[in-house]
Amino acid sequence: MKSINFALAAAALAVAAINVEAADQIKIGVVNLERVLREAVPAIKAQKKLEKEFAAREQEIQKVSKQIKDLQTTLEKENVTLSESERRTKEQELARVNLDFQRMQREFREDANLRRNEELASVFERANKVVQEIAAAEKFDLILQDAVYISPRIDITDKVIKALADMPAK
Numbered sequence: 232m233k234s235i236n237f238a239l240a241a242a243a244l245a246v247a248a249i250n251v252e253a254a255d256q257i258k259i260g261v262v263n264l265e266r267v268l269r270e271a272v273p274a275i276k277a278q279k280k281l282e283k284e285f286a287a288r289e290q291e292i293q294k295v296s297k298q299i300k301d302l303q304t305t306l307e308k309e310n311v312t313l314s315e316s317e318r319r320t321k322e323q324e325l326a327r328v329n330l331d332f333q334r335m336q337r338e339f340r341e342d343a344n345l346r347r348n349e350e351l352a353s354v355f356e357r358a359n360k361v362v363q364e365i366a367a368a369e370k371f372d373l374i375l376q377d378a379v380y381i382s383p384r385i386d387i388t389d390k391v392i393k394a395l396a397d398m399p400a401k
Contacts, residue, residue: 260366260374260387267358267388268351272396277350284346288339295332302328354395361394362387 268274302325310318365387366374374387381388 257372258370260369260371260385261378261381262358262362262374262376262391263381263386263388264355264358264376267391267395268354271354271358271392273357273398274351274354277354281343281346281350285339285343288335288342292332292335292339295328295335299325299328299332357398358391358395361391361398365390365394 302321306318306321306325309321313321362374362376365371
């Protein structure tokens with residue numbers, strides 16, 4: 232019985248030693264994708280492009296918001312002096328403008344999110360190409376995207392960000 236336990240213990244030690252030796256030969260890298268999408272040149276350009284694309288609509292929304300505030304202020308100030316029909320007309324106008332404002336905000340958010348997702352997908356696709364190129368060039372066995380903890384020794388995020396900056400724009 233002791234010889235079986237001894238043999239099993241020896242086999243377990245041998246397997247552990249083989250695993251440790253094999254682990255030294257495996258090259259692993261990790262990429263922090265959130266950081267890439269925040270710091271990479273194509274991601275920054277995409278963000279600026281989106282801001283420019285939606286600036287006019289954002290200003291229009293701000294203009295309507297000011298109009299609502301002005302209507303509310305006017306209604307509050309003149310509430311006592313307005314006739315019932317004038318007050319009702321102003322309240323209806325305020326309600327109509329408020330509904331338009333809510334619709335504009337909803338459409339703006341939907342359109343902005345859709346465009347943002349399109350732009351980020353493009354950056355993500357380019358980042359994946361760069362990661363694959365780095366993996367092939369540096370003979371990585373495994374590259375993971377995102378992790379709870381990344382040792383600086385295996386973090387290749389800076390390489391990916393630099394390679395994206397050097398990559399010709401689409």
